[in-house]
Amino acid sequence: MEKDQASFAMNVSSYVKKESVCVFGTGNFGRSLGHRMFQCGYSVVFGSRNPEQSSLCHKEIEVLSHAEAAQRSDIIIIAIHRDHYKFLGKLAEELQGKILVDVSNNLKINQYPESNAEYLAELVPGAKVVKAFNTISAWALQSGTLDTSRQVFLCGDDKESKQRVMNISRTLGLTPLDHGSLVAAREIENYPLQLFPMWKFPLYLSGALFIFYFIYFSLRSIIYPYVNKNTDRTFVLALSVFNHSFSGMAVTLLALVYLPGLIAAILQLYRGTKYSRIPNWLDHWMLCRKQLGLIALAFAFLHVMYGLALPGRYSGKWYLANRVIEQIISNKTDPFLTSNVWNFDSALTLGILGFFLFILLGITSLPSVSNMVNWREFRFVQSKLGYLTLVLCTAHILVFGGRKFVKPPELIWYLPPTYVISLIIPFVVLVLKFILVMPCFDRSLKQIQQGKERNSLSKKVQLGNNNTEV
Template structure:
């Protein structure tokens, strides 16, 4: 459907099929209101994808930031050029649009705005826009993608563009066509009533995961101190043995299975409670209490957190025979001779193994979020959190694991053969360059600002 046809369509929608095939090669014009970050990025992308694009702005002068090939006109002039107007303005500045009601009549207004907080306003921005410009067909779209990432070609997270509009399937189809041309996947969410949900979506950060994660962290903390008292402090007080290095592997390997099993039991407990409530009430159609409802809704997440703890438990267990402490204990048991246990070696061996386990675990998590079906089900705030924050942490843990493995040998001349350092040293070059650059940048930044 060429956009330029849609004005004809206003008068003559009955033969809509045949009009559309007229001018496939003529580029369609899209108008963007607002020359902020998002507007410019979207404009550049549109231009790259073959759309003729115009900006509508208060100041109709071209700045150096405006992508070349895009004209900047006044709002009214720009709106006349196109049947689709993308409103890349913050909700706070929507007011002036009511003056343009006449120009915008019958046109498709695309609301791309996001808020700063969940449920910031009583009605969604798209509904507010529809009230301001009653004659226009408002479509909510594009707020779920990062336009800058889109423009720079580094779109890793969801390519899904959630759409909703005011029951005008024609307008929605036009926007969906643009979405497809930009290489994204449109996802029709129904009427404009869904706009509120669509606007809240990019602000979420794993809402269903909060309870399971806080619960597991709480349990872990409690169990850590429990084990610390029982295993380390008790030993120190009564047997004068220092086994403080237990907090690296031995205690985590006690915490993990306990938390995993408790969480797994919590997955199946609400079903039992629900059945009891139903038996008690004599009907299975009354609503459950709120706390039970919420509990039942996060069972999947509870189970997956339990799986993560179980996975860590497996890794901690399989690593047992490699630990210095275990080897020493076995040997000293076998030969029954008093072989001096070197406390710092116990710490060292356990520490770098533990860093490796945690790094590998986060790495697996990163791998799982790279699966297409998973990355399509998170918004880009969540995706960035996992891939950027957790990814960075993974890199740090893995570097620390390597450094720990090297230990004091790093500086010892005996570890150099033919002036060749051990292989692990090579792996530290690139990470160190990276940290160095980052450090330099911070230094420069603190000087210049």
């Protein structure tokens, strides 16, 4: 039936008369949105207090008084600061039944008792308020939407009004997403005010790790020599403490990227199903793996910079000069030990290859690159290459650390050297992974992840599409 009614209308939307939209407010955002709608084929009219004073860029766009402008269209974009909404209450008659689109943002999270959109709905009870466009910047509208988020979050109590604002969004090349009734406006208004919410936990964790390494390294390298030998070695605070901390943090954070996946797999093996929920802390941990990995990469980068700068340092040169002078004084030249070359050079090669793969992981996590790869390729890079990176970095620290201590690592006040501490979590992760890829566990895990349930009597048939991820 639907079909019969419509079959005679051929590509109606191609021929339609232009829809008109009204914009209240001639500020930066209002102008940009109005101009963009005009460019996309709408007839646009502005409402302003001083219509004769306002000069807009295009002669085909009229500027009228608010009351006049409101009569031209049943959709009105309210591009006015919330503080000035008051006057809209006086226009109640003109705005009766109209769709008011609240595009406003605040300066602080939860700045006002209610959301701007709800406040607007209170002021003009006869209108249908839709919250939209607040995540789109004036700049994005002016310059084209390519290099910015295209998502328009909408909410409102009237479904048809939302549909119409969604259609406008689509015509502007944006992607509308309905967030439900007007109560959601508060949440939508807070979106543009958030400051890296997903980065908080990884950053705090890195801070805590840095403090730990800082104290640990200071204990062994500053306080111990001072207490036992009365030597002043505070100068390590200028550089060495950073270099040692950063290398340890990089490899530890990288291992922490892979740990939650292993814990989840163990949970699945233990429970025998993938359908029971993982604990919240684990879920949150898994959601910020990308951030953890990128912070790990940042510290790896800093460590590489420090490492490459070492030979040019004053102390590096001084020790080298001193060693030559000692040889000459003692009249004994150090022999060329190929075992030293092997040690140092293989540690270096491991580190350089590890750092290269680390950067590759980072590049692949760039949104525009991860776009280009399919799911299998993404998994290959982030999982296979990721573990290879962890193995190489762990081996790099092990060989470099072990190089200095052919004898078992020296304990100072029962404390092993920093590099031993750095290796604990990577070792745990690699051992767990090694156990889980052994055929017996691997097989059960694969079965579980494809939806089989062990000891299950349920006749559940509907399984997740295999796009599901662990």
